[in-house]
Amino acid sequence: MADVDTEGTEGVGAPAARPSADVARGRRPSTTREHIARKALDLFDRRGFDATTVDEIASAVGISRRTFFRYYDSKRDVVWGEFDAEMVRLRDQLMGAPRDEPMMDVLRRAVVATNRFGAGELDELRIRMGLISTVPALVAHSAVRYTEWCDVVADFVARRVGGSPEGLGPQTVARAALGAAMAAFACWARHDSDDLTGEVDRAFRLLATGFDENRLGRWVTSDPPSSSSGA
Amino acid sequence: MADVDTEGTEGVGAPAARPSADVARGRRPSTTREHIARKALDLFDRRGFDATTVDEIASAVGISRRTFFRYYDSKRDVVWGEFDAEMVRLRDQLMGAPRDEPMMDVLRRAVVATNRFGAGELDELRIRMGLISTVPALVAHSAVRYTEWCDVVADFVARRVGGSPEGLGPQTVARAALGAAMAAFACWARHDSDDLTGEVDRAFRLLATGFDENRLGRWVTSDPPSSSSGA
DNA sequence: TGACTTTATAGCACTCAATGCCAAAATGGA
DNA sequence: TCCATTTTGGCATTGAGTGCTATAAAGTCA
Known part of the structure; x- marks a missing residue:
């Protein structure tokens, strides 16, 4: 594992693992979120999530x-890692897109972009x-x-088509x-399609078709259209 | 052959509230699932779900x-009532539809149909x-x-367009x-649009369009059938 | 009536997640 | 050294959920 410096460690809900830009005051943390996550995921992977107690992880x-x-x-939160940072990235991607690009x-591009991972992260991601x-x-x-993810998307949609983010339109699109x-x-996590972004891309292209039965039939039998072309 | 009417997904996990077609043997149940649910929902509604303990419900x-x-x-399951029965209805609706009707x-019709409720049930349903x-x-x-709901839909889609229910196509449509x-x-549960099936119908029509931005814009601004404005 | 069977219930002990409180440890600064 | 700051760990508590067992209530059969 070559992820020595994981600087994007903003606290999700725990105050710990602060980068601590200034001088370090007080007692130093004895571990990091990453360290805990690695041990815990290993245990989850080997013994199962439910069978692993917090006491075991701690010890x-x-x-x-x-x-x-x-x-x-919570024990559950360990699996989610630094999910919140990704949320910010998604919002940036959506809000920063040119206004004339179709919604x-x-x-699709935003979700694909926020789910690009380096080869080194993929194994752990698949476990997660x-x-x-x-x-x-x-x-x-x-x-x-x-x-939270849905809220971000609903905001984006509401900004595009008008109306409240809570309305049926934006909510339906988001969900x-x-x-x-x-x-x-x-x-992707189940069978070993090593192309995560490809799967995401295909799913969103499919979604944008409205699931026309005939197209879906061809889509399933013959290989679905891959990304490649333009926006 | 006692549990003839318990086929498929009928029993959630609790053996009680059996119609008891045959003669009643043994001690009679001292209450019913419905009775418990009514009391519990009342408590949830007044004090909040988390603030209500199982001990309080029981007593x-x-x-x-x-x-x-x-x-x-579990305490959570109380809120779901007889969800499983609805699942069977959905499957019947989907599988019983004419083959030439668009997927x-x-x-849309199946989901609308399985969510028709009598006026007497609506208040409790809104709380749920x-x-x-x-x-x-x-x-x-x-x-x-x-x-479970997704599994039913994915099965239906896979039967229509081919491929495995686990495949990306059926899974995407289902989710x-x-x-x-x-x-x-x-x-529907939030603001008082008293037309639940109408909301479902609109959401599914929207889904089938693929969320074309222009159409969605018109859809939001000009009120679709009977939605309250600006919701 | 009195066994015997069946079914539902109550009580108890237990595990485990999660939280609040407080004292102790570790660290830098005055 | 004393002090402020921060992390840590132990303890007690709450609450969900489970396994086990004894008991109560009902019907059946002799």
Whole structure:
């Protein structure tokens, strides 16, 4: 693992693992979110999420149970890593897109862009996403985390087409888009399609067709159109 | 052959509330799922879901805590009522549709049909859906319950267009459809659009357009059928 | 009536996640 | 050295959920 310096570690809910730009005051943290996450994911992967207790994670890391909960709000949150940073990236991508680019193209490109990962991160990501889309406790928790994602998309859509982000239009687009993204992720995490962004791209192109039955039929049988062409 | 009428997904996990077609053997149940649900929903509505403990529900119903868990697998499940029965109805609607009817029309009609409720049920349903779409613990749990829903839809789609129900095509359609349904439900539960099936219908028509930006713009500004303005 | 069977219930003990509180440890600065 | 700051760990508590067991209530059969 060559991710020595992970500087984007803004606290999700825990105050710990601060970059601490100024002088370090007080007692130094005895570990990091990344360190905990690595140990925990390893345990989850080997023994299963439910079968791994917080006590086991804590003792594997070398901290107390109480300290674990200062780094992560819950056992579930460990799997999500630095999800919040990605949320900011998505918003930037959506809001920064040229006004004349079609809405669904912007959306597709933005989601694809925010899900580009280096080869070194993919193995861990697959474990994360595999857990998120299969373990009931994590499937459940995902709905809460993805709510923020939907809000970002709904804001974008409302800004494009008018009306309130809470309205049926933006909400439907946002939640349907989330569905497409989740489908892509789940498919990628399950079988070894090593092309995550490709899956996302395909799912969103499909979504933008309105799921016409004939096109969908051809799409399933023959190989679906890959990205390549333009925006 | 006692559990003849318990085929498929009928039993959530609790053995109680059986219609008891044959003669009643053994001690009679001291309450019903409905009775528990009514008391519990009342408490949830007044005090909030998290602030209501299982002990309080049990004592309000007049049973022990342990007995509560024989009727419902969890506190969360109370809010979902007889969700499983609806699942069977959805499958029947989808599979029973004429083969030449367009796929997305079948889907829309099926979801609309399975969400028709009598005027007497609507108040309680609004409380249920309000809770499900706002309380974090229930938002989370909804993802697990809706997984079954998605499976049904994905099966239907795969049967129509070919390929595996696990494939990206059927999964994308299913999850996007779920998104549309959730958006419609949440909008209905929040503001008092008393037309639930109308909201569902609109969301699915929108989904089938592929969210073309221009059409969506007109759709939002000029009120579609009976939505309140600017919602 | 009195066994015997079946079913539902209550109580108890237990695990585990999560939270609040407080004392102790570690660190830099005055 | 004393002090302020920050992290840590232990302790107690709450609340969900589960397994086990004894008991209560009902019908059946002799």
